Amino acid sequence: MDRLTPQKYLSLYIDMRRMRAIEEKATALYYEGRTIGRIYSGRGQEAISVGSTYALAADDAVAPMNRDLGTHLVRGITVREIFCQYLGRANSSNRGKDAGLHISSPERGVMVNMISNLPASLPVAVGIALAFKIRRELRVALTYFGDGASSTGASHEGINFAAVRRLPIVFICENNQWALSTATSKQFALEHLVERAAGYGIPGIQVDGNDVLAVYETTAEAVARARGGEGPTFIEAVTMRMKGHSVTDPAQYVPQSMLDAWEQKDPIRRFGNHLRQENLLDDSLDENITGKISAEIDDAVAYAEASPFLPAEEAVTDVYAEGIATTYA
Amino acid sequence: MDRLTPQKYLSLYIDMRRMRAIEEKATALYYEGRTIGRIYSGRGQEAISVGSTYALAADDAVAPMNRDLGTHLVRGITVREIFCQYLGRANSSNRGKDAGLHISSPERGVMVNMISNLPASLPVAVGIALAFKIRRELRVALTYFGDGASSTGASHEGINFAAVRRLPIVFICENNQWALSTATSKQFALEHLVERAAGYGIPGIQVDGNDVLAVYETTAEAVARARGGEGPTFIEAVTMRMKGHSVTDPAQYVPQSMLDAWEQKDPIRRFGNHLRQENLLDDSLDENITGKISAEIDDAVAYAEASPFLPAEEAVTDVYAEGIATTYA
Amino acid sequence: MRERSYRAAIREALLEAMSADERVFLLGEDIEYAGVYGVTKGLVDKFGCDRVIDTPIAETAIVGGAMGAALMGLLPVVEIQFADFIAAAMDQLVNMVAKYHYRTRTPLPLVIRAPAGAILSTHGSTGPFHSQNPEAWFAHTPGLKVALPATPYDAKGLLLAAIADMNPVLFLEQKALYNEKGDVPEGIYTVPLGQARLAREGNDLSIITYGAMLSPALRAADLLDGEVDVEVLDLRTIVPLDKEAVLTTARKTGKILIVHEATRTAGFGAELAALIAESAFEFLDGPIMRLSSPDAPVPAAPELAGYYLPDVNEIVTAVRRLSAY
Amino acid sequence: MRERSYRAAIREALLEAMSADERVFLLGEDIEYAGVYGVTKGLVDKFGCDRVIDTPIAETAIVGGAMGAALMGLLPVVEIQFADFIAAAMDQLVNMVAKYHYRTRTPLPLVIRAPAGAILSTHGSTGPFHSQNPEAWFAHTPGLKVALPATPYDAKGLLLAAIADMNPVLFLEQKALYNEKGDVPEGIYTVPLGQARLAREGNDLSIITYGAMLSPALRAADLLDGEVDVEVLDLRTIVPLDKEAVLTTARKTGKILIVHEATRTAGFGAELAALIAESAFEFLDGPIMRLSSPDAPVPAAPELAGYYLPDVNEIVTAVRRLSAY
Ligand SMILES: Cc1ncc(C[n+]2csc(CCOP(=O)(O)OP(=O)(O)O)c2C)c(N)n1
């Protein structure tokens, strides 16, 4: 496993900042009636998708969920692409046929275009790892799922199958304490969800999901293990969903004290402070970053708004693919 | 928990003997073309269903699987009823509409009529336990599933839900080393399947599935825990499927050495020897038992063969129930 | 006249059923809080968490669990958060639940509520995974009943009938209608499963429909007033199907337009067309036409969704085409 | 003429496809050993356990896993042990797999093989959970293709076409046909998805069918020789549907009997009837009739199953009734 050089610290920080700023902008656009679908915010969880995705090599594969905007940014999905998606334009990942952060980009390793049904990407990511293993490629798959999604049969079947075949995959469970209005105490009878890993015979590691370096390092170790043929790892990244389930959810069921306590652990502020201590960040650089991000977002929103929608008749196209997959030649 | 009195030992022994003899007869009838559907034998696993079901109180509920003939016998399903079912007669549990050991008898606490799809009874048994808990009844549900069925999403969802709500239920996983042709090494990456229990936050106990007293005692402890409000227990009963998956499966994929080794641990012979040591059984009593069982079976087969089939037109009846469930009065 | 929304009518049915019969209880994700569409709001305060039970995200455990409770004499009402997610409980539902009475003659009174269909707003539609109309799968699954109420009155009365029914009933709430208002009597009343309602009498042509498409069908009929005299039949339940009502209107007008929001191929409209083509053939004065969503997932963006979903204008056009035949 | 069984034809297709293209691999329960119907027997010896992969009992992981492999450029052929168990993978199949190309324009070449339909023997039928014909669910799921080969020739050719197709294809092997023999050429050939086959020409009446019902339909037609001149159309795939062939035979004879083994209500026969009632109405000389299993689960006992399953005699009776119209 490579340790991150301090030089790279700044890009982690910037990507977390970008993630938050993009989601804030998208939320504002939602209220203006300008987005397609709802916004699902990963506020407070930025360290997870950003930190973990940094641990992947260029030709690894990742299957992010809807609070994993950081994954897209780290893999090089542009802010323009993201706003085109939020605005449902013809040039977006789903071309307006689907909404939300259902973005994929095979050429940049964002291999699975998530769907709403939970956690449908997980078994697919397992299949990607299976392909790597079949072809003896030293590549790794990474996927995410929620504390709530851990209760589904699909998560069980996928993780168990990966464990049995020792597939090169890393499962990150983002335990953000809530699944919509449901607290984790109603989701599982465990003190720590990571205890489930032992039930699959794979290593389980709990990590502070608000500590981007810890997330990076934990993931990098798991990725190295997967690449080394040692099979899957189950990482529980403990964090907190700081907003409602979606932009329409006031989340009154979340105790304010809980939000207050977690606000203290904000991953961006925390890492910012660390960078300042290390003399990698100061006010002027931070303002500079803020400015760059906001320019990037302004550009992207303008670009997206200038982008056309798909013509209405395309509502019924592309249900099937054309061409043939093999000539058996 | 009640310890079994030695006086009751004999009935455990007799029920195991009955189970084996009934299955042998059913297998013979299959080859004569006289049964409906295939026979799935629990040979070698008799201690599990017999021993565990003895641990239930009269108004507890049980959801057996197709190798759990012992459960039916212990709950008082008659041998006549069993052969009527094997022969698909109108007076059987499924009246010929379904086959195999898909028997239920609500009044005797065999609450779920299993289906082939694995392990569909498990979530239903969880629902039974939920009803007990909702109504604050001190009753317990018991269900079985295979090493193979442990890989399904349905088993995960059911066990986890029961764990979360601390429902009064006992899950017995009959690890008979095989799921059709699939060895456990291809089913899970655990040394012992019981390790999965910890992943649900419930007690897991491994028991020698060929030791009927051990099965009884382990189950009785779990039942007591459930009745005491302490929630579910996951029991792994380690055993061996001594026949093919069904009567049509020669099971050439099973190493002969494995069968030979397990033959030494035959649960009936083993318990018989124990009874002899305790002076509860001798040759003449054993012969007497053999005679009684074979008379019981002969009677049952004759009875079943004399029983009519359902009239053909009833193929399309009873798809829906009549009547109303509540008048809201 | 006591006006209530479709949502309120459903909540009222739950509340009155739970008050009248303590065996009735609710099981589902996030239903303590209110449910995504707020239908179960406040019920936990009245009935406690033993009767309004939040579950993990586990549709198979929910449906199987409800069945177990039904076997023990309770009357479970399940909420699946969106009809799209019923697929995650498919095996329990079609194999265990639907076939149970046939195999054992043990009744399974059990209701599965789920919001179905698309909503179109300024944010586009509810998209491919929160808009589906899977009723045809379940109409093709013997052992299940399927209700799709089109009005607040029916929503309450059909739900009360479904809870009182001895069989598993899939109750597909039309999410586009949650805010629609209509006459809803206080107290318990039932609308029998299997009785269609003649929503509008007419002589020239029949629209057969159900669920969210009733209201555009009626609007289309009004728009065509004086031009084509349109009869509109609201099926209310597709299983049991009121075949008599379908055949009666077919025999009366001889021209049939079937309208539903679900996709076309092998949708329930096909069954209606087949029934009529087999049993009212002699009375037909023209081809049996179907209007539905096209054979594609439900797109999200507004223009795509507008194009995709059947609406009043398309119904008007179809009626004109058929009546000109 | 090279005779092979339907089972052998399928195995040959797998073997030849795997030999010709190393991206093709198999995934499923117990397929190393042979599979329950012996279709994959011996393939692991030839191709090794990296290309014939036994899985845990986990239909959702199997279908999802196959999709992931397809995304990486492999060509997975999944075996679901019985079509009845596809329900356990429903969510992956209808929501993730079926809608993927529409949402992303990423092709998903992926075949799901599953034995469907009942077998009747001295031991009764294969019963409620090993006999089902779920094709209509999937015909109502845009994004999937559905093949139901009726002959050994088509079994091989359609499977090779399915593997070469860029879309997810549900390949429903008709388990009643596994031992049926027929002409099967050596080497790779494909039968295009979406091309029906006129299995018998006739002028008086058309039977439209597919899968296991083709053979009783042909026998019925032979029995009626001289009395009614029956045309028999074998659809081979229901998605894509060869609408031209359906409408051509409908226009030609004007009398249509649709036959399938699946249950009646909202079965695929309804779609065929609806298509004809809409697009060949003027040519009809009588009601469109459907013959199918009744709306009930598949019973196990021999007499029940005999009564339940459609057979030659019922087809003959139905043809006579319709031709007398
Ligand atoms: C199979 C399925 N059931 C229900 C839902 C509805 N639903 C959407 S998100 C959600 C909560 C998810 O919680 P979690 O997995 O913890 O992810 P988080 O939203 O906290 O990131 C639920 C219940 C769904 N999408 N899929």
Ligand SMILES: Cc1ncc(C[n+]2csc(CCOP(=O)(O)OP(=O)(O)O)c2C)c(N)n1
């Ligand atoms: C959902 C589902 N998938 C596949 C099958 C086919 N099948 C029937 S039994 C069996 C093996 C079961 O193994 P296990 O659970 O260990 O039970 P055992 O037969 O050993 O008692 C399989 C794969 C099934 N019945 N249900």
Ligand SMILES: [Mg+2]
């Ligand atoms: Mg969560």
Ligand SMILES: [Mg+2]
């Ligand atoms: Mg086993």
